[in-house]
Amino acid sequence: LWTNFCSMLLLSATHGTFGFSVRCSGEVHFTDIICDGIIDCKDDGIDEINCPDRFYCSENSTEWVVNERVCNHIKDCSTGLDECVDCDMGYFSSSKLLISSKIVLVLTLISSVSIILLNVMQGYMCLVNSSSTHSGEINRIVTLQVHFFDMLMGVYQLLVLIATLTIKLKGDYCEFDRYWRASNYCKALGVLYTVSSHGSLLAIVQLSV
Numbered sequence: 001l002w003t004n005f006c007s008m009l010l011l012s013a014t015h016g017t018f019g020f021s022v023r024c025s026g027e028v029h030f031t032d033i034i035c036d037g038i039i040d041c042k043d044d045g046i047d048e049i050n051c052p053d054r055f056y057c058s059e060n061s062t063e064w065v066v067n068e069r070v071c072n073h074i075k076d077c078s079t080g081l082d083e084c085v086d087c088d089m090g091y092f093s094s095s096k097l098l099i100s101s102k103i104v105l106v107l108t109l110i111s112s113v114s115i116i117l118l119n120v121m122q123g124y125m126c127l128v129n130s131s132s133t134h135s136g137e138i139n140r141i142v143t144l145q146v147h148f149f150d151m152l153m154g155v156y157q158l159l160v161l162i163a164t165l166t167i168k169l170k171g172d173y174c175e176f177d178r179y180w181r182a183s184n185y186c187k188a189l190g191v192l193y194t195v196s197s198h199g200s201l202l203a204i205v206q207l208s209v
Contacts, residue, residue: 057081084174098164098173108161115154123147142206149199156192163189 033040035051045062055070057063057077065076071087099105126144131137163185167173173180180186 055082080175080178098160098167105161105164108157112154112157112161116151116158119147119151119154123151139207142203145203146200146207149196149203152192152196153200156189156196159189159192 034047035054037048039045039048039062041047048062048064049056049060051064053067054064055067057065057079058081063077065082069076070082070085073083075083077083099108123144126140126147129140131140167180
């Protein structure tokens with residue numbers, strides 16, 4: 001970084017002081033304007049590029065934040081890059097992945113597949129075993145509803161897992177997480193989760209009446 005910083009300096013003929021004239025409208029400026037937070041070189045802002053103790057939001061950009069604001073869970077850069085570096089967000093979370101823990105991913109896979117298979121099998125058994133009484137038939141229908149909504153929860157978990165792996169392959173979760181959270185896919189997952197959890201709860205209440 002200091003190599004880039006020092007490359008902008010040259011010995012000025014005026015008073016033997018140091019100044020620089022690098023792509024700055026052909027003018028020589030004294031060193032006190034370098035990295036002072038004000039863009040003096042209007043063409044490309046070279047006087048505010050590659051300054052020490054700054055995090056730049058993109059390569060050769062004049063948009064920057066102080067290092068203390070990097071990985072503070074607030075996106076200060078317009079690109080959000082200050083939160084997309086290797087930030088330590090705990091064991092389960094990551095700035096680059098929706099779910100970073102491999103253990104959680106495996107458990108989610110096992111849980112989702114198990115929930116789907118068990119509820120499909122139990123739902124099928126409940127469907128084929130009819131009841132001879134009216135109350136028994138009502139209980140059978142409500143039990144089918146419980147299995148159906150519980151199966152939807154397994155589908156929800158599986159879709160979250162698929163989304164996590166897809167985002168991992170694309171490698172752009174952190175940069176586009178706001179678009180992802182506002183996407184129709186994410187909204188559909190939210191609706192699926194709500195229908196599954198509330199539907200299952202409602203069916204269980206009906207069974208207990």
